[in-house]
Amino acid sequence: MAKITLDTLAHSYLDAPQSPEDFALKELNHDWTDGEAYALLGPSGCGKSTLLNIISGLLIPSHGRVLFDGRDVTHLPTAERNIAQVFQFPVVYDTMTVRQNLAFPLKNRGLPADEIRDRVARVGRMIDMEDALDRRASGLTADAKQKISLGRGMVRDDVNALLFDEPLTVIDPHMKWELRTQLKTLHREFGHTMIYVTHDQTEALTFADKVVVMYDGRVVQIGTPDELFERPGHTFVGYFIGSPGMNLFDAEIEGTAARIAGTRVELGARYPTSGGTLKIGVRPEYIRMGETGIPARVTRVEDVGRHKIVRLDVDGHPVAAIAGEGQGVPDGATHVQFAEGGVNVYENDWRVTPEGGDRPGGRIREDAA
Numbered sequence: 450m451a452k453i454t455l456d457t458l459a460h461s462y463l464d465a466p467q468s469p470e471d472f473a474l475k476e477l478n479h480d481w482t483d484g485e486a487y488a489l490l491g492p493s494g495c496g497k498s499t500l501l502n503i504i505s506g507l508l509i510p511s512h513g514r515v516l517f518d519g520r521d522v523t524h525l526p527t528a529e530r531n532i533a534q535v536f537q538f539p540v541v542y543d544t545m546t547v548r549q550n551l552a553f554p555l556k557n558r559g560l561p562a563d564e565i566r567d568r569v570a571r572v573g574r575m576i577d578m579e580d581a582l583d584r585r586a587s588g589l590t591a592d593a594k595q596k597i598s599l600g601r602g603m604v605r606d607d608v609n610a611l612l613f614d615e616p617l618t619v620i621d622p623h624m625k626w627e628l629r630t631q632l633k634t635l636h637r638e639f640g641h642t643m644i645y646v647t648h649d650q651t652e653a654l655t656f657a658d659k660v661v662v663m664y665d666g667r668v669v670q671i672g673t674p675d676e677l678f679e680r681p682g683h684t685f686v687g688y689f690i691g692s693p694g695m696n697l698f699d700a701e702i703e704g705t706a707a708r709i710a711g712t713r714v715e716l717g718a719r720y721p722t723s724g725g726t727l728k729i730g731v732r733p734e735y736i737r738m739g740e741t742g743i744p745a746r747v748t749r750v751e752d753v754g755r756h757k758i759v760r761l762d763v764d765g766h767p768v769a770a771i772a773g774e775g776q777g778v779p780d781g782a783t784h785v786q787f788a789e790g791g792v793n794v795y796e797n798d799w800r801v802t803p804e805g806g807d808r809p810g811g812r813i814r815e816d817a818a
């Protein structure tokens with residue numbers, strides 16, 4: 450496994466890019482820690498495949514370098530990078546059996562027969578195809594073939610990194626969850642450096658140690674699932690992660706308080722801002738309904754099983770709140786308040802750290818409404 454360094458990396462598909470908009474990938478400096486599992490998450494067109502293809506060697510970046518354990522591989526072809534890749538659609542040899550498909554990368558590297566047998570058996574178990582090892586791949590469903598692709602990607606333990614590009618797209622929904630869980634278990638067991646591209650937040654949050662959120666060619670935040678939930682670094686992260694996403698309120702800030710829709714809201718800290726557009730972000734989990742606070746009007750209540758989503762109107766803007774299991778909208782709810790610790794301040798869409806730093810932990814979901 451390797452540490453992967455992206456050094457002033459950027460990419461434009463144009464010959465003579467003029468402005469930042471001409472870059473599919475805007476400048477990025479980052480170390481992907483050896484042995485960690487990352488998810489690259491973002492909407493269609495944000496640059497995920499461009500970044501993955503640069504790491505895998507399918508694309509040479511127009512600017513900057515890629516290093517594996519300090520060695521510059523920017524211009525090395527994929528075959529010389531010693532990586533395993535699993536794509537959106539299965540790549541299997543139809544004329545071979547499942548066993549032969551799984552053994553292929555190991556045979557290529559000349560591993561002893563008994564080691565190949567053991568590793569293939571283990572991976573076969575993991576992808577739940579133990580009983581099908583001697584079947585020909587040609588007759589199998591797309592699902593099963595993709596499981597073979599996943600297995601083949603994971604069968605070697607000497608790769609620098611394992612790259613997955615939306616690998617569960619063709620997998621049946623109930624199997625998706627199982628394979629994702631197995632991938633995570635496998636990661637714990639073998640400690641591969643894994644990079645997993647997806648536009649599905651559930652997939653990213655359940656699979657990865659760290660999620661890299663991309664938006665418009667830029668990495669806007671790299672963090673643990675918890676950090677992305679509690680402290681979204683950009684309003685896009687707040688909106689994109691969570692269901693429903695984070696609420697944003699136009700605000701003015703004075704000292705340690707904000708003014709939202711004419712109401713003073715104590716923030717509990719000072720925020721160093723510099724004259725930009727200010728917004729307060731509060732996740733629906735941290736909006737409390739009651740008789741004091743910011744005036745609000747309930748417009749709809751949606752029962753979504755384990756909890757209810759309460760839609761409100763605050764000063765003409767839609768706001769969502771989550772009422773936990775067994776809770777409804779309190780009688781006489783005419784106002785909203787924010788749970789302590791559930792507030793983030795944004796200036797020009799980027800999060801502002803409070804003076805004195807963030808409070809440690811910051812995890813208040815357990816007691817959130």
Ligand SMILES: Nc1ncnc2c1ncn2[C@@H]1O[C@H](COP(=O)(O)OP(=O)(O)OP(=O)(O)O)[C@@H](O)[C@H]1O
Binds near residue numbers: 462494496498
């Ligand atoms: N070969 C190419 N030539 C020119 N522009 C490209 C090329 N490939 C991608 N782009 C553009 O670069 C931007 C980023 O595309 P990319 O495929 O990396 O995004 P993505 O996040 O992987 O999207 P998706 O999830 O739809 O695959 C998009 O605007 C896209 O149109």
